[in-house]
Amino acid sequence: MATRLSDVAARAGVSVKTVSNVINDYPHITARTRAKVEAAIAELEYTPNVSARSLRKGRSDFIALAVPEMASPYFAELGAAVSRAAKKRGITVLIDQTEGEAAGEKLVLDGMRGQLIDGIIFSPITTSPAKIGSADTAKPLLLLGERHAGGTFDHVAVDSVQASFDATTHLISIGRRRIAAIGVGGGAGTGSVRRKGYRKALKAAGLEVDPTLEVGGPGYHREDGAASMRELLALPEPPDAVFCFNDLLAIGALRALADAGLSAPKDVAVIGFDDIEDGRFHSPSLSTISPDKEWLAENAVALLLDRIAGSAGRRDSAGNGEADRVDLTVPYTLQIRESTGG
Amino acid sequence: MATRLSDVAARAGVSVKTVSNVINDYPHITARTRAKVEAAIAELEYTPNVSARSLRKGRSDFIALAVPEMASPYFAELGAAVSRAAKKRGITVLIDQTEGEAAGEKLVLDGMRGQLIDGIIFSPITTSPAKIGSADTAKPLLLLGERHAGGTFDHVAVDSVQASFDATTHLISIGRRRIAAIGVGGGAGTGSVRRKGYRKALKAAGLEVDPTLEVGGPGYHREDGAASMRELLALPEPPDAVFCFNDLLAIGALRALADAGLSAPKDVAVIGFDDIEDGRFHSPSLSTISPDKEWLAENAVALLLDRIAGSAGRRDSAGNGEADRVDLTVPYTLQIRESTGG
DNA sequence: CTGAAAGCGCTTACAG
DNA sequence: CTGAAAGCGCTTACAG
Structure with missing residues (x-):
């Protein structure tokens, strides 16, 4: 049903590798080849399958924003700003409504959505800082809110x-x-x-x-x-x-x-x-x-993406985790x- | 790094097929086997990889809600209600901010997020009904808003x-x-x-x-x-x-x-x-x-999920699409x- | 620069 | 009920 990479390759008369290279903006492709591939993509209305890509790369370019309630104006405005900041960087934001319940927040910390998301921006309300600090998160986690300054995770908040x-x-x-x-x-x-x-x-x-x-x-x-x-x-x-x-x-x-x-x-x-x-x-x-919510969103997203890029090689942050933790202070008026x- | 199905199977001393059966709640599993598997899942803190599952099944259990702006209180409240209604059914909602721009809305109609999502609830504002009507959507689409009554898609709105x-x-x-x-x-x-x-x-x-x-x-x-x-x-x-x-x-x-x-x-x-x-x-x-936003959310989600379930077998809805289209009227006070x- | 092939982690016919 | 194997659609070493 859906067109695949190999269909595009066949249409353009190149290998799948070449198509993949074009899509992922790798260098060393002649303008002519690129044009051919892009034409084939357009003709076939091809869109890459993100599940397959994510499975293979171990990265999805999805991050989550977990907040108590998205209908609350502050979190709605924050969510909009975070979505915009992420979109600029090619990242999609999943907004997770914990409803301020321990169960919902535990799910965030444990489950991480079945490895779909690359990292998470978390605004906890029920779970204690101690419990969050000891959470064994496989993915980078960034905490929002003044309560968590000085913890074991990156942290962005107003003073x-x-x-x-x-x-x-x-x-x-x-x-x-x-x-x-x-x-x-x-x-x-x-x-x-x-x-x-x-x-x-x-x-x-x-x-x-x-x-x-x-x-x-x-x-x-x-x-x-x-x-x-x-x-x-x-x-x-x-x-x-x-x-x-x-x-x-x-x-x-x-x-x-x-x-x-x-x-x-x-x-x-x-x-x-x-x-x-x-x-x-x-x-x-x-x-x-x-x-400054825009500042907050921009910096939280940028910091989290840095972590995601950095953690690709790391197995365990226990060794150097404490040292490079970042606390960012949001400007206000x-x-x-x-x-x-x- | 992450535990896989096969790790769980090894731990429980059963085949991967059996673990998969337990996870997916298939029948014909003895209580004893189920307990063994569940214990192994708990011990290993296993969570299924949704990318792999989605790639294989062709279903992700993700739907999208595309609205002009999520910070607008009406859409924030609607988003919260849709998220809740979906969560009850084991579905995750991706909220998509089109910013009311034609480009954003076109992306919704065309891209459908790289086949990740199973269907979409769309509240268009720029794109004309005619253009939406002719959109070649591979996935079920449900329209919100009074302007689209009588179109070619399922539709939920207040009178x-x-x-x-x-x-x-x-x-x-x-x-x-x-x-x-x-x-x-x-x-x-x-x-x-x-x-x-x-x-x-x-x-x-x-x-x-x-x-x-x-x-x-x-x-x-x-x-x-x-x-x-x-x-x-x-x-x-x-x-x-x-x-x-x-x-x-x-x-x-x-x-x-x-x-x-x-x-x-x-x-x-x-x-x-x-x-x-x-x-x-x-x-x-x-x-x-x-x-009644709760009613709207419940019914929109239920209807979309019906379509998703139904469209699994269909190649093309052109033949019978018009006939079974649904217009739902949201109660109000x-x-x-x-x-x-x- | 390109091609053939392996493998990400699942689900699912297919045999037993 | 269970096991062995194929395949979803990508990316990526590995050879050329």
């Missing part, structure tokens, strides 16, 4: 402590003094990392840390943010500002404010983290920490919009 | 004319008389289909169709909705309600209203289409047409929220 410090400091700079944090107990450890930056900023400004103002988690969705905001508004002394550990929480918080007849930034200033597109269109528009009075 | 009629009628039912439409010129023909339902509702209510109130397109993003809304507000006689042909346009429209110091539904009632999650959290929350006074 979350610094970014959280900046977000909190911004709230202080617009005159707020009773600043809450939403999301401290969640996000796969993200909560504790971002709280660290939040507390640091309070202390640097001589403000007291009040644990009753640190709420939320483990959920990081809009409804969780709304619930946390309601909780804060019910306090004897409600906050005058809130740092939400992601934009989804912040959007929920804005909604809860509106439901209570209050508004940001007048009653409570609100800042988020992620800069998902929707935040720009809310009323009020959402101030946020904006990690502070976006000041209406929700903090911008 | 967009009826849904648009309902959305517009709802605006009339709350007393609005000067009702605009945003998105008429875009969305790959979606615009003209939804306008048909919009006009029908106006006529049914004895209202006049005013072409100056029909704006927007080809873009279907938030900023396009905001631009269209500004255009409408600049009219000598602005509308008192707007039907936006998707939620992204509606969210942009809400934002433009807020920027003009106006609000929905007081000054202008706004209704969208798609029911993306974010619409529920905007202030005001967004009324919309809510297609009208969600009345704050933006229309709900």
